[in-house]
Amino acid sequence: MSKKELRIGLVGVGFMGRTHTNGYKRVSDFFPDLQNRPVLKAVCSRTAATVNAFAEQWGYESVETDWKSLVARDDIDAVDICTPNNMHAEIAIAAAEAGKMILCEKPLSRTLEEGRQMVDAIEKAGVNNTVWYNYRRLPAVTLAKQIVASGKLGRIFHYRANFLQDWTINANVPQGGQGTWRLDVDAAGSGVTGDLLAHCIDTAIWLNGSITDVSAVTETFIKERVHQATGEMQKVGIDDACIFHCHFDNGSLGLFESTRYARGHKALYTFEINGEHASVRWDLHDLNKLEYFDHRDESIVRGWRTIHVTDGDQPYMDKWWVPGLSIGYEHSFVHQVADFLKSLETGEPCSPTFREALETQKVCQAVLDSAAAKSWKGVNEY
Amino acid sequence: MSKKELRIGLVGVGFMGRTHTNGYKRVSDFFPDLQNRPVLKAVCSRTAATVNAFAEQWGYESVETDWKSLVARDDIDAVDICTPNNMHAEIAIAAAEAGKMILCEKPLSRTLEEGRQMVDAIEKAGVNNTVWYNYRRLPAVTLAKQIVASGKLGRIFHYRANFLQDWTINANVPQGGQGTWRLDVDAAGSGVTGDLLAHCIDTAIWLNGSITDVSAVTETFIKERVHQATGEMQKVGIDDACIFHCHFDNGSLGLFESTRYARGHKALYTFEINGEHASVRWDLHDLNKLEYFDHRDESIVRGWRTIHVTDGDQPYMDKWWVPGLSIGYEHSFVHQVADFLKSLETGEPCSPTFREALETQKVCQAVLDSAAAKSWKGVNEY
Amino acid sequence: MSKKELRIGLVGVGFMGRTHTNGYKRVSDFFPDLQNRPVLKAVCSRTAATVNAFAEQWGYESVETDWKSLVARDDIDAVDICTPNNMHAEIAIAAAEAGKMILCEKPLSRTLEEGRQMVDAIEKAGVNNTVWYNYRRLPAVTLAKQIVASGKLGRIFHYRANFLQDWTINANVPQGGQGTWRLDVDAAGSGVTGDLLAHCIDTAIWLNGSITDVSAVTETFIKERVHQATGEMQKVGIDDACIFHCHFDNGSLGLFESTRYARGHKALYTFEINGEHASVRWDLHDLNKLEYFDHRDESIVRGWRTIHVTDGDQPYMDKWWVPGLSIGYEHSFVHQVADFLKSLETGEPCSPTFREALETQKVCQAVLDSAAAKSWKGVNEY
Amino acid sequence: MSKKELRIGLVGVGFMGRTHTNGYKRVSDFFPDLQNRPVLKAVCSRTAATVNAFAEQWGYESVETDWKSLVARDDIDAVDICTPNNMHAEIAIAAAEAGKMILCEKPLSRTLEEGRQMVDAIEKAGVNNTVWYNYRRLPAVTLAKQIVASGKLGRIFHYRANFLQDWTINANVPQGGQGTWRLDVDAAGSGVTGDLLAHCIDTAIWLNGSITDVSAVTETFIKERVHQATGEMQKVGIDDACIFHCHFDNGSLGLFESTRYARGHKALYTFEINGEHASVRWDLHDLNKLEYFDHRDESIVRGWRTIHVTDGDQPYMDKWWVPGLSIGYEHSFVHQVADFLKSLETGEPCSPTFREALETQKVCQAVLDSAAAKSWKGVNEY
Known part of the structure; x- marks a missing residue:
């Protein structure tokens, strides 16, 4: 029309x-x-x-x-x-x-x-x-952002996140080519750091601000895999697992872990933020839910609340079905398209922009360099 | 093309x-x-x-x-x-x-x-x-059907299901008209029995066979509501809640409950089947998961398994994303369209047909009649 | 001393x-x-x-x-x-x-x-x-009583409870004698009704008041078992499973189920109360927790709260350890002894007294009679 | 006698x-x-x-x-x-x-x-x-040890544990004296490292073998607190939070975190081990349960199993009640006494001995030194 x-x-x-x-x-x-x-x-x-x-x-x-x-x-x-x-x-x-x-x-x-x-x-x-x-735009994650932005949490002490998978445990998974280029360092740049931790870092910066310095370790559990391009056994150049701790600019401690060797986890992305007054946590395997704890609740009935984020007053959910009816992974992309289209109307940028995503790249680079050097790396050096 | x-x-x-x-x-x-x-x-x-x-x-x-x-x-x-x-x-x-x-x-x-x-x-x-x-075609529910059909459960003892909501607790919700015709008995025919229990009954018959007789109770907690057509307070003709127990043709006992007055539940549809060897249960609020217990597991590590039904070898999931990534409520309708289209190719009926859905109507009728008569009703009488 | x-x-x-x-x-x-x-x-x-x-x-x-x-x-x-x-x-x-x-x-x-x-x-x-x-005196159950007594729930619509076990599925379990007298109707009086539902009914009356009438069904899945006294195969006189719905005096609907044929459940006693404003639910398999939902919570962060009932201001817990550290099943008996001893000091009765427990017997009798007669039974008839 | x-x-x-x-x-x-x-x-x-x-x-x-x-x-x-x-x-x-x-x-x-x-x-x-x-001797933890010892997990890739509390967030909690000596570095030696992480490390070494090197960070969020001995505001010498990653001798990566500033967690001790074939995880807030995932399960019904560790063939549970009935925190001490008494009969040591506990001290020392030096520390240096 x-x-x-x-x-x-x-x-x-x-x-x-x-x-x-x-x-x-x-x-x-x-x-x-x-x-x-x-x-x-x-x-x-x-x-x-x-x-x-x-x-x-x-x-x-x-x-x-x-x-x-x-x-x-x-x-x-x-x-x-x-x-x-x-x-x-x-x-x-x-x-x-x-x-x-x-x-x-x-x-x-x-x-x-x-x-x-x-x-x-x-x-x-x-x-x-x-x-x-895309994960920013799952309603439960966007709700976490709203809660943080509201100040409900108070001073932040801890941020922790992990992204656990198990699909490369099999030594017969090749590197390179369709579906497995993520194991080929030339195609991917890095392993879980760029693929999975990058998501965790993006969300973390969005929710909790800048990361100032990092101390990391990486591991490649399976050292050689057949490369699809050559058909030959070749050294694996990517990180199979990466763990790091860090400081945020707001004084909180961060803890991040990612691996493709956590048996039993297909795509478990979780994060948790602990503040002075309240905490939130989330899990991609159960993506419509957000857990929230508020210490200011009356003490005898205080507990973690499991919020089923499907009500019309919760982010994006006025566009979909009725309370209680779940949406899925793919909806995060629909939401990002919607927000991109909206940004064309408003003239506002559609986060994360390339500039904002570069911050995640800096942290990723610091993480990989820290692991290689076995020492802390300041993100501002980059 | x-x-x-x-x-x-x-x-x-x-x-x-x-x-x-x-x-x-x-x-x-x-x-x-x-x-x-x-x-x-x-x-x-x-x-x-x-x-x-x-x-x-x-x-x-x-x-x-x-x-x-x-x-x-x-x-x-x-x-x-x-x-x-x-x-x-x-x-x-x-x-x-x-x-x-x-x-x-x-x-x-x-x-x-x-x-x-x-x-x-x-x-x-x-x-x-x-x-x-549509709920038949959520992958976890279809997987439950496969498990039952495989015989893994053995002789069935129990089937229980409920469908709990809380959206009509407010006495100011009117009856009749857009969005609230479900409270108007002329438009809806019945309350939770036709709206919610019908889903539970359809799934139950599909998974566990025919229901032979029922004993029910219904309740209308809020007796009068404004009717949108007239703007006047009018007697509420629907059932706000309905509970029944029953026998299945296979000798198992059934237990069903539905209400729109269960504070805290937006659209909690759950079912559980207990067999001699194994049991399964499911919950619409967590629709990608199926829980399964198998007594034949080694005893010291035996427990309820939480199956994240997102793998390519699980029903319908080869069509969507990758393991661990959830789909939502709406996908059940996509699946039903797909199966209907497929039925045009194969000439097989697309269940439930009108004929099959009539079985659910018989049970609903028996349930409402049982509640009215305060006595057991045989489904075969209908 | x-x-x-x-x-x-x-x-x-x-x-x-x-x-x-x-x-x-x-x-x-x-x-x-x-x-x-x-x-x-x-x-x-x-x-x-x-x-x-x-x-x-x-x-x-x-x-x-x-x-x-x-x-x-x-x-x-x-x-x-x-x-x-x-x-x-x-x-x-x-x-x-x-x-x-x-x-x-x-x-x-x-x-x-x-x-x-x-x-x-x-x-x-x-x-x-x-x-x-004894279950009344698990801290989470006593806390539920406090919450109900505080009026937080408002008008009550629903009470549901079940007690599910699976230990008699094996046809080789005998009746009569040490450990298995619960399958012998002469020793036990009834099956799950007196053994398991009696617990559910006691808690229900305590939390939600009198039950006025019931409609029940019972089943004996395994009809004959060896009797330990005689060594001979003998008709089983107890109920293996019992389901009933009922009205409470306060106008709410009740739903109760018990069985020893629910594969996967060792001793799953759960109850849930749904009120106008709030709901509570509990599960014996996780006995230190109480779940609580309050509709008056701010809408975007509203959800079921999981209360870990181990704080000093929660019932009985000032006597035990520190917050977060669980107690077990046996503590309910310690608490009942303590309350009995206390009653000797105060002169107050120690609930449930024989008189109060007789109310549960009336409901059990009505349930068994209802099942036998396949009709509703008023509890006041007894 | x-x-x-x-x-x-x-x-x-x-x-x-x-x-x-x-x-x-x-x-x-x-x-x-x-x-x-x-x-x-x-x-x-x-x-x-x-x-x-x-x-x-x-x-x-x-x-x-x-x-x-x-x-x-x-x-x-x-x-x-x-x-x-x-x-x-x-x-x-x-x-x-x-x-x-x-x-x-x-x-x-x-x-x-x-x-x-x-x-x-x-x-x-x-x-x-x-x-x-004591936590070694909670039945679910001992069961985890049995599972690991059985070889079911295969090659180990990851071990992660945390111990989260929130009781010192309040700045008015003093240091020193009855109940709060754990905040006084002279009395306690360290903060969460010796108090909480020591538990995590003990269990980890028991389940997964020696830790070879560590990289840690610590934080003291509240820098000064009143000392009970003097009544004066005094610098806090303990670590409020400690995070470290490490290598185990078996080639797996470890990740540990402890804090008393994780709002919503009273005493959340969790661990998880990921092996080639199977994984286990556990949570002190739900101490009777062990979760187990086995990739060798039939694929369509594969999932995390929640094992309710209350059966007679599970560790220590033949001594207590019947299946499904929980025990609590305090039972771990009863079990340790029992094992100590048994060791007097057998002449075998009662683990962990002082010698074994010294290994945990080495890791704690390496962790604190690593945090102070902002560099990796080898445990064998100690």
Whole structure:
């Protein structure tokens, strides 16, 4: 109708290509008041058969097999980067130079240096941008942000988070290639640090402010894996596990852990914040719930509250169903699309921007350097 | 491309109109192998402004304000009935007579008599049909069915289920009209029995077989409410709460409870089956999980297992994301659309059919009659 | 020191003999302010070897093999009855006539008629008395009572409770004799109704007031078992499972279930009360916790609170350890001993008295009669 | 009867004096087969009124107000040290020289150096000894040990534990004196490291073997508190919070955190071990449960098992009640007494001995030194 089109060009047809596309396709149904609507103009992947199948399944109007062609098209307003991490910088910089808006999958980049170049390019171009740290926009997590922002917690003492998986315990999982590029250091940049801890760090900075210094340890449990490109056993360059503690600028202590070797956990992302008066905690395996403890409750009936975040006065939930009825993982992407579209109306940035995501890159870099050096690293050094 | 269109005509633009429409719109993205695809041909509601807004938001091609016009259209293959319960029978019978496929929101009907007429009509017409008992198709519930069907539980002793809400505790909630027709006995036929227990009964019959006799009690806690049509205080005709115990044909005991007066429960639907060797239980507030206990486990490490039903080898989950990432309430409708479309390919019925849903109506009728008579009622009498 | 002795004569050396004895032995350590202290004067059981071993293990000063001798002793102040149910009435009546205080294991009696005779005897004798419905005195349950009494819940709509076990699923479990007399109707009077539901009913009446009428169903899943007395297969006379719904005098609906055929549940006793403003629920498997929901909490952070009932301002917990440190099942008996001793100081009865426990017997009788007659039974008829 | 007496002399009448005494008093009731039985011969504390009241409440035969007198008595077989940490070394060394058996409350000592002197003394004297790391002997924790020892977990990747409290958040809590000596560095040696992390480390070494090197951070959130001895505001010398990561000798990564500033947690001690095939986790707030995940379970019904550790074939539980009925915190002390008495029969040491507890002191020292130096510390350096 009277909505303005936002013509999307998607690069990458893997898991994230699916989640983002779903976000674009659903947003107008559930956020009808937005003035812009995404249009699936083009999708790009190197293999013609693959990209054609994806386009047909999801309804993209056209395909490209070279991302440079996609970036060069006049009928694309926004480029969405869903490639392996090693392509983020090159595509983002080119897209920025072409004046496209950019929505980039996290982590922003493999290295801090790449990230800096991306931020420079995007700020020079002045284009709208966001990085898909989607978990911020699960309603329970956004509610945690509201609670923190309200001051209910008082002075913060502790922040702890972990992201535990178990899918790479099998030594036969290869590195490199479709589905397993996350184990290939050239494609991914790092292992769990960039893949999983980056989420934890993004949320932490959002909820609890800057991290000032870190002390980390990493481990690679399985030292060699077959590389899909060569078919040969090759040294594994990524971190299988990473743990670090840190200080936040507000004086609180932080504790972070991530691994792909925690048997029994498929995608357990949890965080907890302990303040003087109150605490909150959350768990991705149970994503509609937020736990909240308030010491100011009457003492004999004081306890952790399990909040089923599905009411209309809780974040985003007026758009969905009725109280008690759960939403899922994918909705976080719908919400990010909605907020990005809204930012086009308001002129406000859509957090996290590339600039904001660069802060997460700094912490990741400090973490990896700390682990390598076996010493504390100040984040401000970066 | 080569998919065959299934042209949908939707009647009703309330909460269920939204859930069904979302099901139609998403199914092809996630079930690409289906040979049919739904097309949102027309939507019908009495008020032009309302139906136009709905059509625009969701992308229906056309609108009607009289359901008879919709049923009469040649370009509609399937009629989806999302009206209040008092319209189900009339529309379904007319649609059947017009040779349309029918997807009818639950409960099938207000009364058993209405339900019988609907089944007669549909069977006479020989049209494809299904009733939206959507909870069957949440993956954890479908997994429970697989477990039961595998024989793992052994002889069944107990089945218990409840559906607890708290939204009508406030005496100022009116009856009748938009959003509150469920409190108006003329529109709804019954209260929690048809609205909530019908779900519990449908699942129970599916998982545990026929119910033979019932003994029930109902209660209406708030006796009078303002009726939206008249603005006047009027006797409440529905059951606010209903409890019954029963025998199943397999010799097990059943226990069911439903209420809208259980403070703290928004939409708590739970069931549990206890067998000789193993038990399963489930909770809608935590819908991705199924709990399973197997007495044959080694004794010192025996316990209830919490299964996070998000793996690719679990029902429907190969269509969605990766292990550990949750789906939500709405996906049950996508799955039912997928199964309905599949049934068009295979020629198999899409359970529950009208005929199968009539069994649930019989139990509901027996329950209401038992409560009124304060005596046991045999289901076979109906 | 200056404490007065309460000389205990215990009849029965089974499971309950142990729990009560432990209560007597621990109370003075943890309730030092009581003016009376129990002394283990004598224990009685029919087999000399058994009773001697028990006395030696637990420190009873003397033994008897005939309960009549024990009741006749001058150096016994209080008789504690831990026999199978079929001995309760005879011993209690004789003890009352001998002017002894009586602490009787629950259920009060096999039948309502027996119970009436016991109450008559005890009231005629005017002796102190209590019945061991121990679960009332778990701190979380007592806290529930405080919450209800405070009026926090508002008008009550629902009370539901169940007591689920799985230990008799095996068809080889015999009836009669040591450890399995609960399956022998002559010894036990009834099955789960007197054994398990009696607990649920006692708590319910305490928390929610009188039950006015009931509608029940019972089932005996395994119809014949070997009797230990005869070694022969014999009809099972007890109820393996019992379900009933009811009305309370305050207008709320009740729902109760008990079974020994719920695979996976060892001793799952749960109850929940739903009021207009707030609800509470509890689970014996997690006995230090009480869950509480208050609708008056600020809406965006409203949820079920899990109260870890281990603080000094919560019932009984000033006597034990420090916040966060759990107590167990056995402490309920210590608390009942403490309250009984306290009642000797204050002159107040120690609830539940025989008179109060008779109310539970009435409900049990109505339940069994309702199940047999397949009709509602009014409790006031009894 | 024929049991041999073990005459106990207890030093200290605080919280631990109560838990140990309860252990001595209950052990013979529940472990009747032991050949030794504790006798409460004497208790010692500096203030006559206090120690007399304690002796009267708990039934000690005599009192002392100078621990040297107690150690010098001929009628004492075993000295139990429950004083603040600053007295452990002096008393233990004197008691060892007097040829007494010693049961010492944890942590063994304030400093590693003190601990070394204690071990030297005790080994020179050749007396029986144990340190009260009681949590090992909660049945669920002992079951975890059995599971690990069985090899079910396979290669271990991760060990994580935390111990979270919130009782010192209030700035008005003083340091020094009765109940708050744990905040006084002179009395306690350290803060959460020796008080709480020592438990976590003891369990970890027991379950997962030696820790080789550590990297730690500590924090003191409230820098000054009134000292009870002087009534004046004084610098706080203890650590309020401590976090460290480490390597175990078996190649796994460890992560430990402790604080008294985690609002909402009274005494939350949790640990989790992730192995190649299986994982276990435990939580002190729910101490009768152990969670276990086994990847070898059939995939569609695979999940975390919640084991209610109350069955007779699970550790220690044949001594208590029946399946489903919980025990509490205090039972861990009864079990340690039982195991100590058993060790007198078998001649085997009662773990953890002073020598074993010294390993925990080494890790604690390395942790504190690492935090001070802001660098990794090898445990073998100590």
